[in-house]
Amino acid sequence: MNKNEFVDVVKLKSGLTKKDCKLCLDTILDVIKDALKRGDSVTLSNFGKFRVSEIKSKPMYSFVTKKTSIVKARRAPTFRASDNLKLIVK
Numbered sequence: 001m002n003k004n005e006f007v008d009v010v011k012l013k014s015g016l017t018k019k020d021c022k023l024c025l026d027t028i029l030d031v032i033k034d035a036l037k038r039g040d041s042v043t044l045s046n047f048g049k050f051r052v053s054e055i056k057s058k059p060m061y062s063f064v065t066k067k068t069s070i071v072k073a074r075r076a077p078t079f080r081a082s083d084n085l086k087l088i089v090k
Contacts, residue, residue, distance in 0.1 A: 036077050048081040 041051035057073040
């Protein structure tokens with residue numbers, strides 16, 4: 001399901017206009033992105049938790065060049081599904 005299909009389903013279930021549903025979805029995603037950018041986590045009950053993970057630097061071997069290089073430390077967004085969501089998907 002892509003974003004447009006998702007908006008269409010929300011429109012059918014909520015009775016809102018497609019424009020309102022798209023605006024709502026975009027706003028929710030922007031709020032999550034802004035929180036993660038600040039380093040905060042976002043927890044949605046019975047759904048899951050979005051957070052930023054710190055990934056340490058580590059050596060990487062390239063089979064093409066036969067050389068080892070260091071991958072820099074970085075921050076990456078992660079999502080952990082709630083137990084309730086895991087049971088639904090199971």
